Amino acid sequence: TQAAIQIKKCDVHRLDEAPSTQVVLTRDEALQYYLTMQTIRSLELKTKQLFDQMIIGGSCHLYAGQEACAVGIEAAIKPTDHLITGYRTHGFAFTRSGSLRAIFAELAGRKTGLSKGRGGSMHMYTKNFYGGWAVVGSQVPLGAGLALACKYRKTDELCVCLYGDGAVNQGQVAETMNMAALWKLPIIFVCENNKYALCTPVERGSVNTNFYTRGDVIPGLRADGMDILCVREATRFASDHCRSGKGPIILELQTYRYFAHYAGDDEDSYRSAEEVDEVRRNRDPISQFEVRIISNNMASTEELRQIDEQIKKEVEEATQFAIQSPEPPVEELCNHIYSNCVPQDVRGINPWTKLKSVS
Numbered sequence: 001t002q003a004a005i006q007i008k009k010c011d012v013h014r015l016d017e018a019p020s021t022q023v024v025l026t027r028d029e030a031l032q033y034y035l036t037m038q039t040i041r042s043l044e045l046k047t048k049q050l051f052d053q054m055i056i057g058g059s060c061h062l063y064a065g066q067e068a069c070a071v072g073i074e075a076a077i078k079p080t081d082h083l084i085t086g087y088r089t090h091g092f093a094f095t096r097s098g099s100l101r102a103i104f105a106e107l108a109g110r111k112t113g114l115s116k117g118r119g120g121s122m123h124m125y126t127k128n129f130y131g132g133w134a135v136v137g138s139q140v141p142l143g144a145g146l147a148l149a150c151k152y153r154k155t156d157e158l159c160v161c162l163y164g165d166g167a168v169n170q171g172q173v174a175e176t177m178n179m180a181a182l183w184k185l186p187i188i189f190v191c192e193n194n195k196y197a198l199c200t201p202v203e204r205g206s207v208n209t210n211f212y213t214r215g216d217v218i219p220g221l222r223a224d225g226m227d228i229l230c231v232r233e234a235t236r237f238a239s240d241h242c243r244s245g246k247g248p249i250i251l252e253l254q255t256y257r258y259f260a261h262y263a264g265d266d267e268d269s270y271r272s273a274e275e276v277d278e279v280r281r282n283r284d285p286i287s288q289f290e291v292r293i294i295s296n297n298m299a300s301t302e303e304l305r306q307i308d309e310q311i312k313k314e315v316e317e318a319t320q321f322a323i324q325s326p327e328p329p330v331e332e333l334c335n336h337i338y339s340n341c342v343p344q345d346v347r348g349i350n351p352w353t354k355l356k357s358v359s
Helices: 027-052 067-076 090-097 100-107 139-152 171-183 228-243 273-283 285-295 301-324
Strands: 002-006 011-013 022-026 082-084 159-164 187-193 220-224 249-254 344-346 355-357
Touching (some): 022 027, 022 228, 027 067, 027 090, 027 285, 067 228, 090 100, 139 187, 187 228, 228 249
Parallel strands (some): 187 249
Antiparallel strands (some): 002 022, 011 220, 344 355
């Protein structure tokens, strides 16, 4: 029913302690983590298929390969905590909403989607999940605002603010970290370092690639983002730090994306297929975790294959639901621009159309 497992040690910056390398994993936790990671992987594989079939339009950034980051973080925080990320949103959209139907419907631009068909791949929102921001690094100051609200209201909540290695050098990130340290905000700055800022290897874009140290006076730690238990324990450590009133902390997760930066990106120009294959074979977060589950006698291969089959059915059902859902009607185009207001006129899409915004 449970096992003691040895994990890799975290690198630390301005910290006297580090997360434990000896952790306990229960069977229930193991099966739940496996189910969630495998669901995100299946979601992303189906999303790529639908994009190639032109059922999904616009930009599409896939999370496959990074599943341990999303699931490990969520395992260590509370549903009432706040979470905001960049444009690679699908993993957290699922962990926060639990609805494959609403995610696929949003991807396809349907009325039943998480953002009513308006947001697409990059702009999904649900309770305590604030997207999905396309401008690189723009979500970081918003995350600090969420953390400021937590402190102002004197709650025990915190904000997890995620960004990529490409956002590290943005000025607004440094400015936000300065304010967060000054005001001791309960925020975990999470850098999902997948090694490439679009097409630029981290070494070509940053003189200091130890991103967990980039907050200067802000303490930081670096964990293996391909190991869900490493992510969970590092996030738990960071969460305790924030909730104790010590202010912000940086968590760098070393991870890897399997697909191109976005659907249509020419990844062959900046990384080799051999490099991707090597990571898939030797560091895949789901395969590694499956070995752990089986080697610790927590579940059999047959049990895990049954979970896989159930996920496949749910993904197919959600896909059909999305395809069959209606697109939002044009008269609802401007809804939700304003909050708690009487319907207001908005400039129409042509001189003969009048649109109103309804809260």
